[in-house]
Each structure stands twice: as C-alpha cells, then as structure tokens.
Amino acid sequence: MPETRQSRIEHALELLDREVTYASDERSAFERFRSRVRTLDPTSPRDPGVQAGGGGVVALETAPPPDAAARTVRQAYDETVLSVSHFEAEYGETLRQNFEAEVGTEVAVQVFETGRVTPPVHDALLAATEQAIEERTTYLETLRTERESLCRARDRLDDCESRAAELGTRLTTTDSPDRSGIDEQLQSLEAVCEGVAETRQELLHGRSTAQLVGISGETLVQFLYAECTATCPVLADAADCIETIRHQRRRCLTLPAATS
Structure with a gap:
C-alpha cells in the first residue's frame, strides 16, 4: 500500500x-x-x-x-x-x-x-x-485547537487516500459487474473527504476569537499560513484527495474487463 x-x-x-x-x-x-x-x-x-x-x-x-x-x-x-x-x-x-x-x-x-x-x-x-x-495564553489555546483540527483532518484524509489506493489496485482483478461495490466504497470515502472540508470551514467561520482582538478565523489562518502554497491547507488537501478518489471511480467505468 x-x-x-x-x-x-x-x-x-x-x-x-x-x-x-x-x-x-x-x-x-x-x-x-x-x-x-x-x-x-x-x-x-x-x-x-x-x-x-x-x-x-x-x-x-x-x-x-x-x-x-x-x-x-x-x-x-x-x-x-x-x-x-x-x-x-x-x-x-x-x-x-x-x-x-x-x-x-x-x-x-x-x-x-x-x-x-x-x-x-x-x-x-x-x-x-x-x-x-x-x-499569549489565550493565543496558545487557539493554536493548540488549530493543531488538533489539522491533525484530525490529516489523519482522516490519509486514511481515505490509503483506502482509495487499495481499492484502486483491486480494480484490475475485479470483473466489471463487481466494480459497482468498489465504486460505492469510493463514493463513501469521497463523502468523508467532503465532510472533512465542511467541518474545517465551519471551524474557520465559527471559531471564537473574541479575546484575540481584530482576529477572525479566516484572518488567523491567513497569518499563520502565509508561507504555504494554500492559506487553507485542509481544504486544498481535501480537494486533492477527492480528485484522487474520483480518478479511481472513473477507472471503475473505463477499465476493460479483468482477465482470468
């Protein structure tokens, strides 16, 4: 794997x-x-x-x-x-x-x-x-909450991507009629990735930063991740993971029948 x-x-x-x-x-x-x-x-x-x-x-x-x-x-x-x-x-x-x-x-x-x-x-x-x-104590608490959010998202996306790769290897040895079951599993993984993105967006929009004067959830991540290629790293990685899964789903439809 x-x-x-x-x-x-x-x-x-x-x-x-x-x-x-x-x-x-x-x-x-x-x-x-x-x-x-x-x-x-x-x-x-x-x-x-x-x-x-x-x-x-x-x-x-x-x-x-x-x-x-x-x-x-x-x-x-x-x-x-x-x-x-x-x-x-x-x-x-x-x-x-x-x-x-x-x-x-x-x-x-x-x-x-x-x-x-x-x-x-x-x-x-x-x-x-x-x-x-x-x-700074309040700020550190916010940063630790942010870290927990990132780690949870990373672990769930890693799991989805690993499972999608495993299902992808099974496609070449599975007959066309049986690929619908694999596609259903891939669809479930896609839904999990979408859920990760939605949860992350809810955190960014709903995060309480009242004690951090002038800082909203969106402003905070823009400040923290200004050096990143994407200021919303979870959403960017979730989008890539979804695309990986959709690629495997397309293979379910386009691969030729398995040979025995």
Missing part, C-alpha cells in the same frame, strides 16, 4: 509549531519580566522632578535622570522580552517601540521620558504585563 501524505497540512503543522514556540517563549519572557518588576521599589510621587496631576503622575519640564527603578525596568525588558530568539526576525523594533506597543504609551512615557516609576506607574506596568501574558 503506498504511503500517503497531506503535504500542505504537514507544512502548515510545521509553521504552526513554530508559532506555538514563539508564543510560548514570549509568554515565558513576560513572566520573567513580571517577576523582576514585582521586586521594584517604586519612586515616591513626591520625589524631585515629578508632580501629581489629575490623571496620575506627570513630569516637570526639566526631568532629572531616570531613577533606579526606571533603569531596572528598561534593563529587565531588554533581558527578557527582547531576548527571545525570534525577536529581531519577527518584530525588528527598538526597545522603546516594543515596550510602548505592549504596555501602552502612558507607561512608556513615564519609564523612558519622565524616568520615574511611581506606585501608580508600577501598578499600571504590572497590569499591562499580566494582560500580555493572558493574551
């Missing part, structure tokens, strides 16, 4: 596993960053160079050099979040740019411009870090 392989799904799984590694590494990096931020001793809001404002703490026009806490935050972020192996290839941002994207502009201004980590800033920084960890 020939070995079968769903090439597009296999490639998609490789890309997906890479994304799982990236997200997991980033979550771990933010967890290490959180541990270091928790140990900081925030600056008193009455320290020279800062004053209380209506929305929290604001800098005076001439801000003093950054305090020890602000320097520690910058260093900790650089040594944790920016130290993940894929950072340059995937983001290519400066420390300030990535920090601001992850924790927000207000906190970034305090850490990089005002140079003070007051208690309110410290609290906001920890809250933003927690959110970054939660977002």
Whole structure:
C-alpha cells in the first residue's frame, strides 16, 4: 500500500509549531519580566522632578535622570522580552517601540521620558504585563485547537487516500459487474473527504476569537499560513484527495474487463 501524505497540512503543522514556540517563549519572557518588576521599589510621587496631576503622575519640564527603578525596568525588558530568539526576525523594533506597543504609551512615557516609576506607574506596568501574558495564553489555546483540527483532518484524509489506493489496485482483478461495490466504497470515502472540508470551514467561520482582538478565523489562518502554497491547507488537501478518489471511480467505468 503506498504511503500517503497531506503535504500542505504537514507544512502548515510545521509553521504552526513554530508559532506555538514563539508564543510560548514570549509568554515565558513576560513572566520573567513580571517577576523582576514585582521586586521594584517604586519612586515616591513626591520625589524631585515629578508632580501629581489629575490623571496620575506627570513630569516637570526639566526631568532629572531616570531613577533606579526606571533603569531596572528598561534593563529587565531588554533581558527578557527582547531576548527571545525570534525577536529581531519577527518584530525588528527598538526597545522603546516594543515596550510602548505592549504596555501602552502612558507607561512608556513615564519609564523612558519622565524616568520615574511611581506606585501608580508600577501598578499600571504590572497590569499591562499580566494582560500580555493572558493574551499569549489565550493565543496558545487557539493554536493548540488549530493543531488538533489539522491533525484530525490529516489523519482522516490519509486514511481515505490509503483506502482509495487499495481499492484502486483491486480494480484490475475485479470483473466489471463487481466494480459497482468498489465504486460505492469510493463514493463513501469521497463523502468523508467532503465532510472533512465542511467541518474545517465551519471551524474557520465559527471559531471564537473574541479575546484575540481584530482576529477572525479566516484572518488567523491567513497569518499563520502565509508561507504555504494554500492559506487553507485542509481544504486544498481535501480537494486533492477527492480528485484522487474520483480518478479511481472513473477507472471503475473505463477499465476493460479483468482477465482470468
């Protein structure tokens, strides 16, 4: 029996596993960053160079050099979040740019411009870090669900393709009147492949990504599988499998009668 392989799904799984590694590494990096931020001793809001404002703490026009806490935050972020192996290839941002994207502009201004980590800033920084960890946890759960979907589809298509190949070898030794039974089995396999495609489409259209802001099921796979020859690898491999089965069904009608 020939070995079968769903090439597009296999490639998609490789890309997906890479994304799982990236997200997991980033979550771990933010967890290490959180541990270091928790140990900081925030600056008193009455320290020279800062004053209380209506929305929290604001800098005076001439801000003093950054305090020890602000320097520690910058260093900790650089040594944790920016130290993940894929950072340059995937983001290519400066420390300030990535920090601001992850924790927000207000906190970034305090850490990089005002140079003070007051208690309110410290609290906001920890809250933003927690959110970054939660977002990646949710993302990882989505990726694992996606991986399970791909593996189920691959295994079912592999099975259908293997069985279709086996039935195809029987056609040359089966008389024409008996080929209707083989064709019925092939038809059943075709229905299974169509079911795989339908199930996959339902997942893509119905996937709940409410916690992944701005990401729908279709957008997610377009992002994950941009390097694939098909951004819907399951549908592409299912279509190929169906065509393989239909080829065997056509043979049921066109092969000459078996010779004894």
